[in-house]
Amino acid sequence: MRKADEDRFREFARSHAMAMRRSAFLLCGDWHLAEDLVQTALIKMYRAWPRMVRTDRPVNYARRTLLRCWLDELRRPWRRAERRDGLVPDAVDGAVDPAWAQQRQDLRGELFDALSAIPPRQRAVLVLRYFESLSVAETAEALGCSEGTVKSQAARGLAAMKAALDPAAEAALRSELS
Template sequence: MKNERDEQFHRFVAAKRAGLVRTATLLTAGDAHLAEDLVQSALTKLYVAWPAFQRADNPDGYVRRTLVNALTDERRRWWRRRERTMAELPEHAAAEVPGGELSDGLRAALKELPPRMRAALVFRYFYDLDVADTADALGCSEGTVKSQTARALDRLRAVLGTPLNTPLTRSFS
């Protein structure tokens, strides 16, 4: 038998899951499978901390922070560090990736960024969060967000071959 907490959580998941998967897909630079895993981990953590989530001043920020923490936890797993990357993947079916509006070049360039830099760009330019909200989501200072964003944009420009005087952020619109 479901209680009120379960009903509230179910309504939350029904309303927000698609957006969480879209955000996670951006944070993982298009890895739909990892994005699904991150959302599942984040939702599990939210369910456990549901009373704290309901008391949060900024519920959207709480969810973003939980998602970034899930990504950080995933990157720290011992087996993840031992994985070998391959130049060519074996044949597999193409997956429908939410957030498919990214060009392949931009998606590949984002994949080259460290997770924290990628998260700073996603929150600042894809979700148009200000520096303070991005810092809150990442659990860092505003200065760190500014420097991570600037470095990430410089790296993307170098990878994409975009001149430094051309605003790369137009690609994110």
């Protein structure tokens, strides 16, 4: 890779890594896995950077690459559901990750729990539409599906999140949005 391309890639990675990490966390729910996903996505982008920079849309490419890395990670054998052998696994210690502990203290924790409870495709649509503020067309392009699919997945995902939220959290959310 030429020096100018490498410098542009480094600047892109420096300026977009935190946003990618936040999006990855919203998708997977684990800060450590989110960092791994961002690193994997950046490695794949580095390999394709000379071709990608000509398209003049590296942010869209990064978003799509991050989504694909997350979906690939879900398919890995060690990420599948654990076997039930009668032993209860250790509970997550919220105090270990300060960001996680802070999130659990407010309404965002409730929203994240509801977001984590919905299927991956619906979660991806909601993250792109409402957290990344993409249009229906841009979300459809990022996911490689039709606009109608984005609309239906968003409606189903929002309904599932609403059902997952308890009435107190839903009332607090409504008052906060008003």
